[in-house]
Each structure stands twice: as structure tokens, then as C-alpha cells.
Amino acid sequence: MNELAISIKNIRKSFKIYKDKPVSMKEKFLKLRSNEYTNFEALSNVTLEIKKGETIGLIGHNGCGKSTLLKLISKILYPDSGSIDVDGRISSLIELGAGFHPDFTGRENIYMNGSIFGLSNKEIDGKIDEIIRFSELEQFIENPVRTYSSGMYMRLAFSVAINVNPEILLIDEILSVGDSNFQKKCYDKIEGFKNNGATIVIVAHDLGTIEKICDRVIWMDKGRIVAQGEADYIVNLYTQYMNEKFVERKQKEHVNKVEQLEVEIPKNTSVENNETLNDEFPEDIRWGNKEVEITKARMLNKKNEETDTIMAGEAISIEIDYKVNKTQDEYIFGIGFYTGDKMLVYGNNTEIDRLKLTEIDEKGTVIFEIPNCNLLSGNYKLNVAIVDKNHRALDFIKYYMDFTVVSNDKAVGVHSIDHAWKVK
Numbered sequence: 001m002n003e004l005a006i007s008i009k010n011i012r013k014s015f016k017i018y019k020d021k022p023v024s025m026k027e028k029f030l031k032l033r034s035n036e037y038t039n040f041e042a043l044s045n046v047t048l049e050i051k052k053g054e055t056i057g058l059i060g061h062n063g064c065g066k067s068t069l070l071k072l073i074s075k076i077l078y079p080d081s082g083s084i085d086v087d088g089r090i091s092s093l094i095e096l097g098a099g100f101h102p103d104f105t106g107r108e109n110i111y112m113n114g115s116i117f118g119l120s121n122k123e124i125d126g127k128i129d130e131i132i133r134f135s136e137l138e139q140f141i142e143n144p145v146r147t148y149s150s151g152m153y154m155r156l157a158f159s160v161a162i163n164v165n166p167e168i169l170l171i172d173e174i175l176s177v178g179d180s181n182f183q184k185k186c187y188d189k190i191e192g193f194k195n196n197g198a199t200i201v202i203v204a205h206d207l208g209t210i211e212k213i214c215d216r217v218i219w220m221d222k223g224r225i226v227a228q229g230e231a232d233y234i235v236n237l238y239t240q241y242m243n244e245k246f247v248e249r250k251q252k253e254h255v256n257k258v259e260q261l262e263v264e265i266p267k268n269t270s271v272e273n274n275e276t277l278n279d280e281f282p283e284d285i286r287w288g289n290k291e292v293e294i295t296k297a298r299m300l301n302k303k304n305e306e307t308d309t310i311m312a313g314e315a316i317s318i319e320i321d322y323k324v325n326k327t328q329d330e331y332i333f334g335i336g337f338y339t340g341d342k343m344l345v346y347g348n349n350t351e352i353d354r355l356k357l358t359e360i361d362e363k364g365t366v367i368f369e370i371p372n373c374n375l376l377s378g379n380y381k382l383n384v385a386i387v388d389k390n391h392r393a394l395d396f397i398k399y400y401m402d403f404t405v406v407s408n409d410k411a412v413g414v415h416s417i418d419h420a421w422k423v424k
């Protein structure tokens, strides 16, 4: 017996991308625009074997080729080269309802659509009550489908596709059909197929679903398979990769913002002005006698770039530039982290850490280094402060800046704690 439900060997699929597509018949007819195109390779050399009874999840960034791969398996599209062998009756939940006729009633469309899936009228007679019941459209089944809402339309299409008892089920991002009750029914039905030994290939952006129902996950990027393996392992790898990309992008945006700001500073701005923080903070946010002043503060990532977005676990530092206007007996520098809704998460200063600063340069930078910032995902606020030995504020800036932490840890709260579960 053939163990494989789907065997894909070295397939390539390109699409023509027209540089200057004619937009009207007149333009087309008169050839007012050129017909130049480039070939875009949506799938490059993909090889994949899917065993009978496996549930496979396809994940990856938008446009990486997931839907194209499903369409090739279901023969909606054909590859430019390579081969695809399928062993089993396919039902594809792709382009749902593509075969519906708007003027036909729900019932008539069930017969039409069912025949597209290869069922005879007699076979549909035996299933129609179940299809209508599953779609929850009993009241509307004799109305033309053009009167249906898009949700009703999808529900009917889904019900037909899922009730043809396929051996191989291809599902593309359709599990957002209808309300949560209907979605639950769809999941239960899919679980039912899975338990009966059907082969399922599913594309979904909802990684929770993928992790829950798939045995194996294929991660695609730019038309290639970049990783495959056990569902939770690949989903975790992918989430971590996407989070890091997100942080990198945010960090780049931040750097760009800073560069933009520098460009906008008028040429005649004096150095003195640059060295003093614009007093844009209201009195309840910034206070103190300014005998020692914070001229700037910043958060740096592990690459020493200024940022407001960090990856949990990353090494970061907070730098406080200061200027002494009046010498003090002692200087205490502090930082504090607050949640977005202003609950204190962590506060510390040089005095608590027993670093006695009695003599410091007139201008300088005090750095607070965190080798492993283990805050959980969320938005936070940073306090920076300088106080004297009697804890009188010299310059205290509450909520100096907002920053975001991105974390793979799904625990709730503000801080990750090293732990292990044991059952005795």
C-alpha cells in the first residue's frame, strides 16, 4: 500500500508580473501600454512528502508561497516543472464558494458545488440534510445566494466542502468563517477527519491552531521550505524569528527617527542648547533643583544602538548623561521601570547598590547595565533620576521614555521567573 498521500518533487512555479498592465479595453486594443513582464518565482525547488493520516501545517510570512503550494496540490494551478503525486480523494477548502451561482438558491448551489467535488446527485441527496444542518442556513436555503451575507456564503461553501468525506483535506485560512460557535464546529469536524485517518494540509496565520492540530509544521520563506519538524518546535522557532525581526524593525525605525531629528535641528542651535534637555516635561513628571542636571538619557540594545524596543533576555543598558551645575557631597543616580499603566516594576539606585559617588566629572555618563532583561511582553516606562545624599531631588524625570518588550514567554505578568514544574 502506498504510504504517501502527497509526494512533491522539485516543483517550481512562476507568475508573470506585468510592468505596465493595460487597465482598459481601449488601452489593450490600441496597445497604449507595453506588455512587458518579469517572471516571479513563487515556489523554488520545493520537495515534500506527506504521509497518509498526517496533519501538516504550512506557516510563513505573507507571500511566501503557502497558498500557491495548496493550489498546486489541488490542481487549481500546475507547476512549471517538477511533479506532484496525490493518492486519495481531495476536498479543498480554498477559494470557497468559487463555483457558486449567485442567482441559484442555497439548495441548488449545494447540488452544483457537490458535483464539482465529484459527487453524483444521488450521493448529494443522501448528504443534503446534513450539509444544510451544518451550515445553519435552514431558513434561507431556498433563497438565492446573492441575498446571503459573506459569512452565510462561506458557511454554505464550507459545509459542502467538508461533507464530501475527503481522504485529503486542503484548508486555506478559512477557519475565520462565521462566529466562534461555527468555528468550533469546523474544528470539531476537522478533528473528526483527523481521527478517522484523513490527511490534512492546513494554512493558517493563527499559530495556536496550527500548534494544536498539526503533527508536523512546514515553515516556508520566499518560496522555499526553510524548516520542518514537530509542530510546537517549529512554531516556537518561527515565533522567535518573527519577534526578533519585529524588534530589529522597531530598532531601525527608532534609529531613523533619531537621524531625522538631527537633520531637523536648525544650524544656529548652540552647543549649550544641545547639551540641555528641552524642558518639555510638565512639573509633575520632572522636578528637582537642577544643581545636577540630566542632559539626556537613552536605552541601548546589545549592539549599542539607541532603541525603544527590546527582545526579552537581551542585554541592554541605560545611559544617563549629566552635568554638574553645583558640586555636591554625594550623587545618587537611579532608574525605575513602570508598566504602561504606571505600576512600579523595579527601582534601584547607586546608593542601594552601595556605589558611593562623591567625586564625579563636571560632565559625564552613568551607565546601568542589564545583562539579561527578563521583562515579559508589554509596554513600559523608564524613570531616570539624580538625588543628593539627603534624597533631595536634583533632577528627577518620571516616565522619561516609553519602551516595548517583545517576549516569547507566554506567562502573564511583568517579569519572567526561572522555574520548573515537578509532580510528586
Ligand SMILES: Nc1ncnc2c1ncn2[C@@H]1O[C@H](COP(=O)(O)OP(=O)(O)OP(=O)(O)O)[C@@H](O)[C@H]1O
Binding pocket: 015, 016, 017, 040, 042, 060, 061, 062, 063, 064, 065, 066, 067, 068, 069
Ligand atoms: N496569480 C498570480 N499572479 C501573480 N503573482 C501571484 C499570483 N498568485 C500568487 N502570486 C504571488 O506569489 C507569491 C506567493 O503567493 P501566495 O498566495 O502563495 O503566498 P501566501 O504565503 O499564501 O501568502 P498569504 O499568507 O498572504 O496568503 C506572492 O508574492 C504573490 O503575490
